[in-house]
Amino acid sequence: MFPRRLLAAWLAGTRGGGLLALLANQCRFVTGLRVRRAQQIAQLYGRLYSESSRRVLLSRLWRRLHGRTGHVSALMAAFAGVFVWDEERIQEEELQRSINEMKRLEEMSSMFQSSGVQHHPPEPKAQTEGNEDSEGKEQPWEMVMDKKHFKLWRRPITGTHLYQYRVFGTYTDVTPRQFFNVQLDTEYRKKWDALVIKLEVIERDVVSGSEVLHWVTHFPYPMYSRDYVYVRRYSVDQENNMMVLVSRAVEHPSVPESPEFVRVRSYESQMVIRPHKSFDENGFDYLLTYSDNPQTVFPRYCVSWMVSSGMPDFLEKLHMATLKAKNMEIKVKDYISAKPLEMSSEAKATSQSSERKNEGSCGPARIEYA
Numbered sequence: 559m560f561p562r563r564l565l566a567a568w569l570a571g572t573r574g575g576g577l578l579a580l581l582a583n584q585c586r587f588v589t590g591l592r593v594r595r596a597q598q599i600a601q602l603y604g605r606l607y608s609e610s611s612r613r614v615l616l617s618r619l620w621r622r623l624h625g626r627t628g629h630v631s632a633l634m635a636a637f638a639g640v641f642v643w644d645e646e647r648i649q650e651e652e653l654q655r656s657i658n659e660m661k662r663l664e665e666m667s668s669m670f671q672s673s674g675v676q677h678h679p680p681e682p683k684a685q686t687e688g689n690e691d692s693e694g695k696e697q698p699w700e701m702v703m704d705k706k707h708f709k710l711w712r713r714p715i716t717g718t719h720l721y722q723y724r725v726f727g728t729y730t731d732v733t734p735r736q737f738f739n740v741q742l743d744t745e746y747r748k749k750w751d752a753l754v755i756k757l758e759v760i761e762r763d764v765v766s767g768s769e770v771l772h773w774v775t776h777f778p779y780p781m782y783s784r785d786y787v788y789v790r791r792y793s794v795d796q797e798n799n800m801m802v803l804v805s806r807a808v809e810h811p812s813v814p815e816s817p818e819f820v821r822v823r824s825y826e827s828q829m830v831i832r833p834h835k836s837f838d839e840n841g842f843d844y845l846l847t848y849s850d851n852p853q854t855v856f857p858r859y860c861v862s863w864m865v866s867s868g869m870p871d872f873l874e875k876l877h878m879a880t881l882k883a884k885n886m887e888i889k890v891k892d893y894i895s896a897k898p899l900e901m902s903s904e905a906k907a908t909s910q911s912s913e914r915k916n917e918g919s920c921g922p923a924r925i926e927y928a
Contacts, residue, residue, distance in 0.1 A: 641761055646808050647768040648791035656802050657795060660830040660845045663726065699724070702866050708873075710866065715849065721862050725846040725869060732880045734833040734842040735894055738801050740880045741829070742792060742893045744771070750879035751872075752776075755783055760810055767791055772813045777820075777852070778864065784852060785819040794837070794894055801831040801894075807850075824851035837894065846873070 696716070703710035707728040712721040729737065740746060744757045756774040763769065768791040776783050790805040807825040815821045827848050834841035848869070854861055883890050 641770065641808075641810050641812075643763045643765065643768070646770075646789055647763050647766045648789060648804050648806070649766075652804050653791065653793050653802050656804055656828040656830050656845075656847075657798060657800050659828075659847070660800065660832060661798075663845060664832070703870065708870060710869065712862065712866065718851075719857075719861075720849065720851055721865070722849045723847070723865060723869060725848075725873070726843070727846075727873065728841075728843050729877055730834075730841045732877070732884055733838050733840055734801060734831050735837045735892070736884055736890075737842065737844075737876070737880050738792075738803070738831060739890045739893050740883055741803065741876060743890050746879070746883070746888070746890050750882070751875060756785075760787075760812055767793075770808060770810050772810075774819055781854065782820045783818070784822050785816065786822050786825055786850075787813045788825055792893065799833055799836075801833075801837070803827075803829045820853050822850055822852055824849075826850070 697713045699711040699713045701709070702712050702723075709726045711724045714720075715722055744759060748754050748757055753776045754773070755776060756772065758772055760770040760772050768789050770787065770789050772785065772787050774783060774785040787808060787810050788805050789808045790803065792801070792803040794801050805825070805827040807823055809823075828846070830845045832843045832845075833839070834843070846869075852861065856864075882888060
């Protein structure tokens with residue numbers, strides 16, 4: 559009888575949420591034990607294995623666990639402080655997709671020019687996959703700026719207050735190689751871009767040539783400065799006479815979020831350059847696609863105005879920096895000669911097969927903005 563009375567007294571004392579509080583405390587206690595155990599395991603492996611060995615180990619564990627327990631493998635990678643390249647590197651298909659967009663734009667432009675209807679790249683139409691419903695349809699493009707050598711479009715991103723942007727432009731007084739190298743050279747950009755607070759390469763992938771960068775930049779007053787952690791990869795397609803640079807936001811364990819800056823977690827950019835003649839002769843066209851979420855509280859039209867005015871300004875700064883490097887013979891790293899950048903035959907075969915599949919489709923080209 560005594561145990562029953564004791565139990566009844568204990569249950570009576572838990573009225574008013576006491577039982578729930580007890581369970582919550584127990585859950586916190588168990589979770590804390592498991593987190594500490596995971597940290598101890600991570601520290602142990604850190605002492606036993608070198609950084610390269612941890613990368614190999616985590617990559618193998620990631621491949622085994624991903625798909626079944628992806629959150630567990632991601633947690634393990636975070637505790638070990640390892641960036642999993644198998645999941646985050648920019649693939650050949652992403653580079654080829656950007657090149658294909660430039661090709662489609664050129665084909666559309668040639669078609670309109672031959673018919674005498676239009677003398678600059680036409681406004682792209684949104685393409686919707688056959689299995690998408692009406693809510694998933696892409697929005698139409700809207701012309702924002704139409705100059706002789708600079709065209710800017712935008713379109714709403716479905717389900718958000720943001721826009722995607724697209725720029726098609728031409729320069730005739732610098733070479734594609736010079737423009738490409740200046741865009742990639744992080745040390746030179748710190749000199750010509752006054753908005754840069756910090757810009758450095760965090761880690762490189764020996765397999766694909768992708769690299770992770772941390773970029774901190776000023777934003778207009780009174781907004782806080784923004785920081786970006788992103789992976790980028792560049793390539794030169796000798797066969798198609800094009801250069802391509804693709805970037806997108808990632809998370810990296812060595813660059814935690816700082817209270818000094820606002821972290822931009824949604825960011826994509828694609829730049830494709832088509833020389834008029836060769837990589838070392840003046841004159842080229844470029845296609846820039848771009849989107850990001852700057853985490854502002856301003857209305858949509860204010861953010862759109864900032865991007866629409868800031869993008870031409872940045873491109874002109876990039877152009878002037880290229881001219882300065884060319885005329886004053888400023889030393890800029892030659893990224894094209896630094897490593898073999900031609901795309902693999904396997905990726906080209908993949909892209910060719912996908913192009914053949916698209917030939918049977920009557921729908922217009924799908925433009926993915928970055």
